[in-house]
Amino acid sequence: MPQYKAPLRDMQFVLHELLNIEQHYASLPAFADTVSRELVDQYLETAADFCENELAPLNQIGDREGCQWHDGVVTTPTGFKEAYQKYIELGFPSLTAEEQYGGQALPNSLGSVISEMVGSSNWAWGMYPGLSHGAVRTIEHHGSDQQKNTYLPKLVSGEWTGTMCLTESHAGSDLGIIRTKAEPNSDGSYAISGEKIFISAGEHDMAENIVHIVLARLPGAPRGTKGISLFIVPKINVNADGSLAERNAVRCGSIEHKMGIHGNATCVINFDQAKGYLIGPENRGLNCMFTFMNTARIGTAIQGLAASESSFQGAVTYARERLAMRALSGAKNPDKEADPIIVHPAVRNLLLTQKAFAEGGRALVYFLSQYADLVEHAATEEARQSADNILSFLTPIAKAFLTETGYEAANKGVQVFGGHGFISEHGMEQIVRDTRIACLYEGTTEIQALDLLGRKVLQSKGALLKDFIQIVTQFCEQHKDNAQLAEFIAPLATHLKQWGDITNQIGAKAQENPDEVGAAAVDYLYFSGYVTLAYFWANMAAVAQQKLAEGSTETAFYGAKINTAKFYFSKILPRTRAHTAIINTGVGTLMALSADDFII
Amino acid sequence: MPQYKAPLRDMQFVLHELLNIEQHYASLPAFADTVSRELVDQYLETAADFCENELAPLNQIGDREGCQWHDGVVTTPTGFKEAYQKYIELGFPSLTAEEQYGGQALPNSLGSVISEMVGSSNWAWGMYPGLSHGAVRTIEHHGSDQQKNTYLPKLVSGEWTGTMCLTESHAGSDLGIIRTKAEPNSDGSYAISGEKIFISAGEHDMAENIVHIVLARLPGAPRGTKGISLFIVPKINVNADGSLAERNAVRCGSIEHKMGIHGNATCVINFDQAKGYLIGPENRGLNCMFTFMNTARIGTAIQGLAASESSFQGAVTYARERLAMRALSGAKNPDKEADPIIVHPAVRNLLLTQKAFAEGGRALVYFLSQYADLVEHAATEEARQSADNILSFLTPIAKAFLTETGYEAANKGVQVFGGHGFISEHGMEQIVRDTRIACLYEGTTEIQALDLLGRKVLQSKGALLKDFIQIVTQFCEQHKDNAQLAEFIAPLATHLKQWGDITNQIGAKAQENPDEVGAAAVDYLYFSGYVTLAYFWANMAAVAQQKLAEGSTETAFYGAKINTAKFYFSKILPRTRAHTAIINTGVGTLMALSADDFII
Numbered sequence A, B: 001m002p003q004y005k006a007p008l009r010d011m012q013f014v015l016h017e018l019l020n021i022e023q024h025y026a027s028l029p030a031f032a033d034t035v036s037r038e039l040v041d042q043y044l045e046t047a048a049d050f051c052e053n054e055l056a057p058l059n060q061i062g063d064r065e066g067c068q069w070h071d072g073v074v075t076t077p078t079g080f081k082e083a084y085q086k087y088i089e090l091g092f093p094s095l096t097a098e099e100q101y102g103g104q105a106l107p108n109s110l111g112s113v114i115s116e117m118v119g120s121s122n123w124a125w126g127m128y129p130g131l132s133h134g135a136v137r138t139i140e141h142h143g144s145d146q147q148k149n150t151y152l153p154k155l156v157s158g159e160w161t162g163t164m165c166l167t168e169s170h171a172g173s174d175l176g177i178i179r180t181k182a183e184p185n186s187d188g189s190y191a192i193s194g195e196k197i198f199i200s201a202g203e204h205d206m207a208e209n210i211v212h213i214v215l216a217r218l219p220g221a222p223r224g225t226k227g228i229s230l231f232i233v234p235k236i237n238v239n240a241d242g243s244l245a246e247r248n249a250v251r252c253g254s255i256e257h258k259m260g261i262h263g264n265a266t267c268v269i270n271f272d273q274a275k276g277y278l279i280g281p282e283n284r285g286l287n288c289m290f291t292f293m294n295t296a297r298i299g300t301a302i303q304g305l306a307a308s309e310s311s312f313q314g315a316v317t318y319a320r321e322r323l324a325m326r327a328l329s330g331a332k333n334p335d336k337e338a339d340p341i342i343v344h345p346a347v348r349n350l351l352l353t354q355k356a357f358a359e360g361g362r363a364l365v366y367f368l369s370q371y372a373d374l375v376e377h378a379a380t381e382e383a384r385q386s387a388d389n390i391l392s393f394l395t396p397i398a399k400a401f402l403t404e405t406g407y408e409a410a411n412k413g414v415q416v417f418g419g420h421g422f423i424s425e426h427g428m429e430q431i432v433r434d435t436r437i438a439c440l441y442e443g444t445t446e447i448q449a450l451d452l453l454g455r456k457v458l459q460s461k462g463a464l465l466k467d468f469i470q471i472v473t474q475f476c477e478q479h480k481d482n483a484q485l486a487e488f489i490a491p492l493a494t495h496l497k498q499w500g501d502i503t504n505q506i507g508a509k510a511q512e513n514p515d516e517v518g519a520a521a522v523d524y525l526y527f528s529g530y531v532t533l534a535y536f537w538a539n540m541a542a543v544a545q546q547k548l549a550e551g552s553t554e555t556a557f558y559g560a561k562i563n564t565a566k567f568y569f570s571k572i573l574p575r576t577r578a579h580t581a582i583i584n585t586g587v588g589t590l591m592a593l594s595a596d597d598f599i600i
Helices: A008-018 A021-026 A037-065 A080-089 A108-142 A145-157 A285-290 A293-321 A345-377 A381-422 A428-439 A445-458 A463-478 A483-512 A515-549 A555-584 B008-018 B021-026 B037-065 B080-089 B108-142 B145-157 B285-290 B293-321 B345-377 B381-422 B428-439 B445-458 B463-478 B483-512 B515-549 B555-584
Strands: A068-070 A073-075 A160-165 A181-184 A190-200 A209-216 A229-234 A236-238 A244-247 A250-255 A266-279 B068-070 B073-075 B160-165 B181-184 B190-200 B209-216 B229-234 B236-238 B244-247 B250-255 B266-279
Touching: A008 A021, A008 A037, A008 A108, A008 A345, A008 A515, A008 A555, A021 A037, A021 A345, A037 A080, A037 A108, A037 A428, A068 A250, A073 A250, A080 A108, A108 A145, A108 A160, A108 A209, A108 A229, A108 A266, A108 A285, A108 A293, A108 A345, A108 A428, A145 A160, A145 A209, A145 A229, A160 A190, A190 A209, A190 A229, A209 A266, A209 A285, A229 A236, A229 A285, A293 A345, A293 A381, A293 A428, A345 A381, A345 A515, A345 A555, A345 B445, A345 B515, A381 A428, A381 A445, A381 A463, A381 A515, A381 B428, A428 B381, A428 B428, A445 A463, A445 A483, A445 A515, A445 B345, A463 A483, A463 A515, A483 A515, A483 A555, A515 A555, A515 B345, A555 B555, B008 B021, B008 B037, B008 B108, B008 B345, B008 B515, B008 B555, B021 B037, B021 B345, B037 B080, B037 B108, B037 B428, B068 B250, B073 B250, B080 B108, B108 B145, B108 B160, B108 B209, B108 B229, B108 B266, B108 B285, B108 B293, B108 B345, B108 B428, B145 B160, B145 B209, B145 B229, B160 B190, B190 B209, B190 B229, B209 B266, B209 B285, B229 B236, B229 B285, B293 B345, B293 B381, B293 B428, B345 B381, B345 B515, B345 B555, B381 B428, B381 B445, B381 B463, B381 B515, B445 B463, B445 B483, B445 B515, B463 B483, B463 B515, B483 B515, B483 B555, B515 B555
Parallel strands: A160 A209, B160 B209
Antiparallel strands: A068 A073, A181 A190, A190 A266, A209 A229, A229 A266, A236 A244, A250 A266, B068 B073, B181 B190, B190 B266, B209 B229, B229 B266, B236 B244, B250 B266
16 A cells, blocks of 8 residues: 655645745735744644544545445544544644634645645545535635624534535536425525435534535526525534534435545435525525635645545555566666566656656646635735636646546556556555546536636637736746756747637637537647646746756756656657647537437 | 447447458358358357346446455355356357367357457456466367366366466566476476466356466476476366366465456465476476467457447446536427437547447457467468467557557546446446456556567567558558548558658667667557557448448448547547657656656
8 A cells, every 4th residue: 555655845846946835925915924934834744744644544444444324324434533533633624714713814725735635645534624615615705694603613623514515316517407495484594305415525423513505496496507595504403502403304315335435425415304594695506606616626636636646656666666577778686586667668657647747736736726815815806806817717627637637647556556556455546446536526527628618718718818828928938048948948838829729720610610619628628738737847847947056955856857847748748739639620520420329 | 337238230240241250251161161140140149148138237246245255265246156057058168169178169259259248248257257268278279188188178168167377476477587386296297386366266166176277487497487387287186087086285365355357256376285287398388378368368358348338338328318408509408407418529529439449449359359260270371370460460459459448438438427427336437447457467558568569560570560551551552542431541541651650760769779669669559559440440431331332221320330430530540649749759758767766
């Protein structure tokens, strides 16, 4: 089983050297006086210790034992509950919450770094506190004062956890067709009835209460997405003084048997005239949810990054130890019966692909989290809007591209192990199974692709794309005379131009036939992902080169950074050629078959 | 759970219309008088009925229950044993075996078609009889008359099963370093001692005896691959009259917990001075094994094809039923609350990719099986050798490319189901887990790639590649004036030229640095796979077009074939552009990092 070790040096490289995060915090009134480099590094150390020593050892246990359901009660795997208590004691649940409800009011970007460690060491466990986060944010932004006072302190402290109850058996991506009903009670509350599925952490034994945020329809609500409202539905009702009252009519009907994340309870939750409280305006539930769509999707992007990182760690260790065959260029280990498999170019290709996705993904995620800070805390509305444009544009890329590359990296980790990769005890196949869901939930890759190309790029008439291209262009301009970076800057600039060109081409075709958008979207997303990561790799190479030029003694670290950038540009970025060629062929061959003719 | 339905129409299309299999059998003395179209179709019907109604219903049960190990005894999942009895009653185990040992002496190519059905409906089950096949072939080709008489009749009837015991914990791809020992006994037998792992069907309750074919080293044998011999080691010793004697010192030490194929027992087998019998010449064990390497690898290629087919069937059914969102081009199902998801181009892309891999893979596998027939039964040594060249060249492509595309197709099937794809009851994620092993066993994708580029292409100085290119060139020539096929023939011809060009380039670079072969091999294999499948798709389109021109009324079937070919050429074949671009960048960036610098 891979022994997780938090990549603190790389995290610090991205935070401090690539993103100048201290300066970023200093520029934001909310954090200028409170968040220093020392504080960031101290949280990282604490989180690393907790994740390496408490969570990682439970990862395989969670997979093997899974959750147990008995008559509505869910028992989590051995050790999960105790680890959660330690997590509370360390103060992690309250990290980013508002101070007046007991939060530490620290930046979300710091939360993302900690989420990466939690997720890399034990994703299934991390979903319990992770889901709470969405509930807290929803109540913080849309709740009444009374709702905030009732629910936030206990959610923030971690004594209670939260869920998001959106999906129904027939309605996943298409939330407009949900059927759960909310009928007004005489006391101002609502009676919520319906069945929700795929509710992660929907029932468990780790906290004394669970606060469900539920999408439902009011009587006579308009059809579709404009008739959905948001409700707080606690598992156990709460008295006015905050103490627990009687059980609400909320029941976990069953838990799913699934491919992975066995340690997390994926629940069917039945609401049978359960008491609920409207949160936010009537029929505006989806809009309220969309407030956090970007951060929730970054949260899922982190799962992809985490899979790349943990699988990479396991694979490198194995590739250095496992002896099999000789290097084609002659024995490297002549006194042993074979060479370690890391001598083989094909094995190195697997490992470097993982490394490039993990470290490149880290840069993208932390960069986005920095923009999420700006969206909330930048001093001017203009700065917030401009940050929101970048965030909105990059979020579907990060979510879909990093989860797909995370899945690829996890599979490459299995491949490095050969047949042993298929065996559970080594832990490599678990990473594949656990991370497979990341390409599905929070909007599948196909949905993200439509969001990127349709909503973000074409609906803005290319404006959001231009904003990001401007950032990259500026970087290219800045380094255009640096000969050592030419191998990165030139192809990056070429790809930027191509990005604009294919966008225009698709836009023109879509005028004729809207299905051209759906036909191009997934390849467009991959193209965008590869170019986005190329920017971060070029940028990281530039930073590393600068450090070496300044005489840093960390030559191995910075040298590896530059060499991995070179690998990315020579072995990964050329994948864009397939995607542009495929985009060029348009929608035609996709729509030719009638539904009846797929199988004859 | 996908309800498997044998794709008989498509199988017949490939066998009869694409490959003229009846004519092929008529040309071979071994089958000319015995194998007619009627006989082939009758076997197909019988196998389809058995697979659809007996094996498919056990597939999910096998996954859920898995095999149980208790003190050396393995119990297979509910129903497996009974299904095996029916399989015996239907005469399938003896299909391709020699008549004098009770076989039906039917062609291997017919066996492949039946293997596809067995594998598509229940791969884990199919491995029990599948592994016997290797043991039978080994004994048929290398056994003494006495060995044949002792073991073959019961193996051929299916009363006993067989295994291949190659791998040891430290030795997988590198069999040269195995440690299992064979010490001569005074009676001419050998005492076999050692531990073998990953022995599929190594112990079970479906047959009264198990015949292990074991690789081991004789005292003083040369080091490496030239010091390995092959032994027959029965689980229960066999008396001279064929009756069972005492238990041999062969014990199943444990079974593996693994990602998939739970219904098949993957065993650790301990030999503790077990009685074994040398088969074939001393120290030539690996050569004896290599006789069947190609057919064993085609067997694994079938797993990829089977995954594409079964996942495709499940996904198409779901995509036609599941209602979510509206077509971008306007509602297609206005009286329902949403359109079936098959209206979306991105969903069609997933489905058509599966279909293209399944049907294209079928053509490749059956074509190869036809060549395997020729290698064994062609009238002249020259014809056998020439067939062997094609078979040897295409086998690593079929094994690696079809298992990788099968895995991709299985994942696409999950993607079509969205979150439901992750849930076990739907059966889609099981296909992913079951087929993941196909890219690992019988030589990983990386090993196949080295076999293709290093051994087959470069060692033959391109001769084997030229043989296959000649077949494709001939096809292109034949249709060069057919305007309706121009969209296939032109890009196919371009790719053929490119295939030669990149081969020459790599060959030249490899003169300077042997690691260039390892660096290029996997991309070269993918390139080769996409072009090979392009040939089969062009060929199938040509056949379909011809049938339509002749006035066939099966316009939907042939129309779908042509449209899927168009899809393949526009949406799949352009992937080669990434591979050629990546090959061009050579080995440089792969070898730059020292092993110590992968993680700092």
